[in-house]
Amino acid sequence: MTGEQSRLRALEKLWDPFTEHSLRRAGVPAAARCLEVGAGAGSVARMLARICPGGHVTATDIDTRFFAELAAEERVTVLSHDVTQDGFPAGSFEVVHARMVLCHLSCPERVLAAMSQWLVPGGLLLVEDLDLAPADASPHPVMRRGLHVAEQTLEASQGSDLRLGRRLQALVTDAGFDLGGMAVQPVLIGDGGPADEFWRLSFAQLHEFQARNSSPLAGELDAAMSLIDRPDFTDIGMHAVSVWGRKPGGPLSDPLA
Numbered sequence: 441m442t443g444e445q446s447r448l449r450a451l452e453k454l455w456d457p458f459t460e461h462s463l464r465r466a467g468v469p470a471a472a473r474c475l476e477v478g479a480g481a482g483s484v485a486r487m488l489a490r491i492c493p494g495g496h497v498t499a500t501d502i503d504t505r506f507f508a509e510l511a512a513e514e515r516v517t518v519l520s521h522d523v524t525q526d527g528f529p530a531g532s533f534e535v536v537h538a539r540m541v542l543c544h545l546s547c548p549e550r551v552l553a554a555m556s557q558w559l560v561p562g563g564l565l566l567v568e569d570l571d572l573a574p575a576d577a578s579p580h581p582v583m584r585r586g587l588h589v590a591e592q593t594l595e596a597s598q599g600s601d602l603r604l605g606r607r608l609q610a611l612v613t614d615a616g617f618d619l620g621g622m623a624v625q626p627v628l629i630g631d632g633g634p635a636d637e638f639w640r641l642s643f644a645q646l647h648e649f650q651a652r653n654s655s656p657l658a659g660e661l662d663a664a665m666s667l668i669d670r671p672d673f674t675d676i677g678m679h680a681v682s683v684w685g686r687k688p689g690g691p692l693s694d695p696l697a
């Protein structure tokens with residue numbers, strides 16, 4: 441397994457239960473045609489196929505390597521698709537989901553507008569992203585600094601906004617969706633839970649990037665990483681945010697729901 445694949449699997453482990461809870465609260469119809477944008481290692485595409493036993497899942501990403509095997513599933517289509525460039529016919533889906541994708545795009549507003557086009561009237565949008573704001577109030581200066589360096593590194597290298605989760609609700613309603621709900625979950629770091637591996641692998645990946653550029657920031661990422669396994673350390677690393685809403689224009693009929 442590649443480092444990136446392991447990191448994506450760790451992300452799934454920490455976030456999937458929260459995603460499933462939000463999808464069930466939002467009310468995903470059992471026969472929905474679902475679009476999973478930026479499917480990563482594929483767990484949410486699998487989850488949607490399970491939640492919608494009479495539906496279909498189109499799982500997309502610019503890099504489909506880590507979930508290509510899903511193409512063998514009867515009700516799943518795997519598609520190489522850049523959500524900022526490539527389209528779908530209007531009204532192709534009853535459900536669109538994207539997790540930790542909008543934060544990496546320079547134009548989340550434009551992409552949300554496109555997602556709205558791809559949904560049927562009454563269709564469900566559920567988007568999820570992180571908010572790194574808890575880092576600002578960390579009582580551990582080494583972790584505070586490490587998380588800020590991680591944030592700056594991703595912003596500089598990929599234009600990512602690791603606080604987009606805080607703006608997500610406003611982005612969804614500004615895109616014209618009727619707000620369905622919002623859920624927020626603190627994600628701990630250093631408690632031996634599922635997020636620890638995600639942070640270890642993320643710090644290691646960003647450390648590599650900074651070290652390649654001979655940056656002194658590499659040392660700060662190292663120092664934060666070594667805190668994770670100390671028995672006297674636990675912190676709130678981020679908030680996971682889910683927001684869902686419906687495209688206006690009619691109830692979603694679902695004969696199998």
Ligand SMILES: C[S@@+](CC[C@H](N)C(=O)[O-])C[C@H]1O[C@@H](n2cnc3c(N)ncnc32)[C@H](O)[C@@H]1O
Pocket residue numbers: 448451452477478479480481482500501502503521522523524538539540541544545
């Ligand atoms: C942080 S990962 C999240 C993966 C998955 N959504 C999850 O939460 O487990 C971001 C994913 O978005 C994909 N991605 C980034 N830019 C994209 C784009 N323009 N169109 C489609 N997918 C994109 C990446 O390839 C990666 O798989």
